[in-house]
Structures are given as structure tokens and as C-alpha cells.
Amino acid sequence: MTTSPARPNRARTFVLWGLLVVWLVEGMLSSVRPLTEWWTQFWEYLAPDDARLYLMHGILAAAKGTLAVLAVFALRSRRPFARSALYVPMALVPPLNIVFPFRAQGFLLRPTLIGATLSVIVWQTFFMFKEGAEPSSRALSRPGRSRMSPRDLLQYFWFAANATALTLAAALFLFSPGAGVRLAFPCLSESSGTVPSGVVLLGMVVGTHLTAVAAATWLGTFYARSNGTIRQAVAAANTLHAGLLCVLPLLQLAREGGSSCAGSSLLMYSIPLFAGWLVYVTLSHRSPQPELLLLS
Secondary structure (H helix, E strand, C coil), X not given: CCXXXXXXXXXXXXXXXXXXXXXXXXXXXXXXXXXXXXXXXXXXXXXXXXXXXXXXXXXXXXXXXXXXHHHHHHHHCCCHHHHHHHHHHHHCHHHHHHHHXXXXXXXXXXXXXXXXXXXXXXXXXXXXXXXXXXXXXXXXXXXXXXXXXXXHHHHHHHHHHHHHHHHHHHHHHHHCHXXXXXXXXXXXHHHHCCCCHHHHHHHHHHHHHHHHHHHHHHHHHXXXXXXXXXXXXHHHHHHHHHHHHHHHHHHHHHHHHCHHHHHCCHHHHHHHHHHHHHHHHHHHHHCCCCCCCCCC
């Protein structure tokens, strides 16, 4: 006897729709240059007309597009576990923005008020409004208990390698944003000298968003075998993330400083990552993976 999926919690669904709209709108504001200038002033990231400021916005737009994919999969899923797992990484962004860039700004009124309001909304919704229980007819087992096939091992290491890279990148931009900017745009940093404070603050914002993407990828690492929704969401999100990094900041960097400038950038690693995720997604669709546990 099978049990129908639990009805999604309406409050969480409302917040997920709000997050989706936020990621899409902010992604557009971060990727269109005239809008980017206004968006930078809105958040009070004061900086001179520096090319690195707009390139950092390109990295940020890629991360926001990635989070939008997670929101879409969470909204499509009717399984409580998958919805909660995809909700948490997105909910990390507002409080992390308060702890890192807004604190570095000196807790300016407008950014701090917006960050605090969003933090209260997303986390109060998470703790106060619970999703329904998983269908009782589905056996619960911990991921990784059964023997892993060679394909499972390859998938595990691929997800883990991407999660590790994202975690290191997030830590770099959070704790040493100036160094992160120099590694991302070495040729522009050599010619421009010191990194302006506005670019440093924006680097921290990139770090908070990369932390969310890394957290989701770690969830995909541990639940790829047992949860189809999380596996597909993380794969689609990382594919889009790597692709947008190739199109937005990397292509723009090549236009600003030439192909040799782009070739020296840390962003060049997004090209093999994008190719790897395309191969993974293609193979996954050709030979669907059996799941140990359907919580999706």
C-alpha cells in the first residue's frame, strides 16, 4: 500500500516563491551593467569605476542563478525531506550577509535592516512551519549503508570534489576577499593596484552565496544515491553555475583584458567543471540511477 505525498506547507511554499523571485531579480540586477551601478549604490558598496566591481557582480549573478534552480526544485518537490534540504542552504545567505559584509560596512542601516528582516522571515518560517511527515510506507535508511557500485563511487567523488572546491572558494572570499579578487582577476589587479573597499565588500557577498551553493552540493554528495530530487537539483544547479561563470565574468574578463588575462584567472576552472557537469547530466539521463530511498 502506497501513501500519497504530504501536502507542502503553504508558508514555506510562499517563502520559497519569494526566494525564487529574489534570486532571479537580483541575478538580473547583477548581470546588466546599468542596473549593476544602481544596485551597487543601493547596497552602499562604494567603489570607483573599477572593472573588477562589475566582474564580481558577474560571479554573484552566477551564484544567484544557481540558488534560483534550487528554489525551483524545492517548489516542484512534494517530499518534505527534499524541500527542507534545499531550503536550508538558501536560508544561510541573509544571516551570513549580516555577519560578513554588513558587519564590515559598520552595520549601515538599510543593508542591515534588510538582512535582519530576511533572516527572521526565512528562519522563523523554517522552525515554526514544519513540512508534513514522510509517507510511512517508505523505508528509511541512512545514505551509504548499502554497498556502493563503481558508478556510485565516481558520483560521490565528483560531487565531493565540487563541494570541496566551492567550500574553499567561499572561505577565501569570506575571510580574505582581497586575495580572492586578485586570484580571480590577477592581470587587472596588477594594473589597478589595491582592491577598493567596495570590491572587497562585494567579494564577501560572493562568499556568502558560494557558501550556500557549497552547502547544497555537500547535501547532494551525501544524498545523491538516496534522493532523486536533491541529486537532480544539485546537478542542475552546479551545471548552470559553471556555465554562467564561463559566460558572465570569464567572457567579460576576456573582453576587458584579453584572452591571456582570462587564461590567468582562477575562473578558468569553470570551463572543465562545466564540461564535467554536462557529461554527468547527459549520462544520468541516458541511464537513470536506481535509488535506495525515495524521499524526493
